[in-house]
Amino acid sequence: MFIRAVVILCVVTVWCDIIEEDNVAVQEKEHVPADSENPGCGCNSLRRDGGTNTVKTHIWHDQAAAKYSKALKEDQIDGGEHQQISDVPKQMVWIPAGEFLMGTDNPGIPQDGEGPQRKVHLDGFYMDVFEVSNLEFQKFVNTTGYVTEAEKFGDSFVFEGLLSEAVKGQISQAVAAAPWWLPVRGADWRHPEGPDSDIVGRLDHPVLHVSWNDAVAYCTWKGKRLPTEAEWECACRGGLKDRIFPWGNKLNPKGQHYANLWQGEFPNQNTGEDGYTKSAPVTSFPVNGYGLYNMVGNAWEWTADWWDIHHTTDELHNPTGPTMGNDKVKKGGSYMCHKSYCYRYRCAARSQNTPDSSSSNLGFRCVSQKLS
Ligand SMILES: [Ca+2]
Numbered sequence: 001m002f003i004r005a006v007v008i009l010c011v012v013t014v015w016c017d018i019i020e021e022d023n024v025a026v027q028e029k030e031h032v033p034a035d036s037e038n039p040g041c042g043c044n045s046l047r048r049d050g051g052t053n054t055v056k057t058h059i060w061h062d063q064a065a066a067k068y069s070k071a072l073k074e075d076q077i078d079g080g081e082h083q084q085i086s087d088v089p090k091q092m093v094w095i096p097a098g099e100f101l102m103g104t105d106n107p108g109i110p111q112d113g114e115g116p117q118r119k120v121h122l123d124g125f126y127m128d129v130f131e132v133s134n135l136e137f138q139k140f141v142n143t144t145g146y147v148t149e150a151e152k153f154g155d156s157f158v159f160e161g162l163l164s165e166a167v168k169g170q171i172s173q174a175v176a177a178a179p180w181w182l183p184v185r186g187a188d189w190r191h192p193e194g195p196d197s198d199i200v201g202r203l204d205h206p207v208l209h210v211s212w213n214d215a216v217a218y219c220t221w222k223g224k225r226l227p228t229e230a231e232w233e234c235a236c237r238g239g240l241k242d243r244i245f246p247w248g249n250k251l252n253p254k255g256q257h258y259a260n261l262w263q264g265e266f267p268n269q270n271t272g273e274d275g276y277t278k279s280a281p282v283t284s285f286p287v288n289g290y291g292l293y294n295m296v297g298n299a300w301e302w303t304a305d306w307w308d309i310h311h312t313t314d315e316l317h318n319p320t321g322p323t324m325g326n327d328k329v330k331k332g333g334s335y336m337c338h339k340s341y342c343y344r345y346r347c348a349a350r351s352q353n354t355p356d357s358s359s360s361n362l363g364f365r366c367v368s369q370k371l372s
């Protein structure tokens with residue numbers, strides 16, 4: 001039964017765009033929809049029945065670490081089909097230690113706790129250049145036999161616009177606050193739009209329908225971890241200060257698309273002007289100042305932190321968020337984000353889901369202190 005509450009890229013170009021767009025920044029901010037106009041995409045409403053047992057989640061995390069560390073060792077010994085050492089530098093980039101301004105004093109969605117802006121100091125870390133792809137997640141599953149939570153529960157949330165009529169005809173429930181989200185039996189990372197879909201031809205797209213727990217299991221297996229929200233946001237900003245997007249303040253510099261978002265009228269018309277109406281290959285669109293792809297748009301990305309909307313202006317060092325909670329923070333927005341409904345494709349923007357939630361627009365990437 002479906003009863004679940006539901007840089008290194010062209011630095012010169014980047015700086016030229018910043019100069020060009022400075023006058024545009026104000027315009028962007030002035031057009032932020034009022035709260036009443038911004039009911040949200042409903043992607044924070046997707047949760048499974050019974051909420052989440054915080055203690056259980058922590059135990060699961062430990063189990064994952066124990067179970068998959070063995071697999072990791074075997075993989076390193078075998079050399080296997082997994083990432084070769086020589087390939088590692090291409091897959092991760094170093095985000096240097098330093099301070100940055102986290103959050104914003106001009107929040108697009110104040111109720112999400114985007115503000116106030118505060119100074120944060122971070123140690124350096126490596127971050128995956130790409131969102132974790134179907135291909136990489138497939139290697140993990142093939143090696144470990146891992147079964148995702150969506151597969152265990154037997155369903156996951158899919159955006160109605162992606163479903164076939166046959167699948168839609170079998171569904172009688174929707175998310176009350178966001179009726180375009182449907183719980184679909186048989187939807188999982190191998191079947192992103194339900195049982196009659198597959199990932200053939202999409203192995204280079206971000207893996208979707210992975211819960212926070214699934215993401216932790218994968219990162220642990222790779223000898224990595226999920227980024228804290230602060231690490232993710234610092235990386236998103238790409239070395240720029242007080243800018244809206246990873247590349248600056250203008251959404252489409254020189255008329256070009258820099259992220260996979262929604263063009264048209266949400267939720268009924270997606271023109272795909274940026275080239276994609278669903279997910280895009282993880283290698284799509286220009287990198288930010290740190291060489292990272294798709295930090296905003298394409299797939300939402302899980303972070304390690306528990307969700308809380310209350311922040312102070314206190315200076316922080318390597319913050320890790322609240323010690324407990326019900327939801328985990330996700331960042332960056334997705335291919336479903338449109339300014340009228342989900343203006344969350346900004347570095348300071350944030351949203352949340354329970355750790356066992358999964359959907360057709362939520363993925364992740366990993367970080368580590370050293371190359372593993
Ligand atoms: Ca798009």
Ligand SMILES: [Ca+2]
Nearest residue numbers: 294295297299
């Ligand atoms: Ca993303």
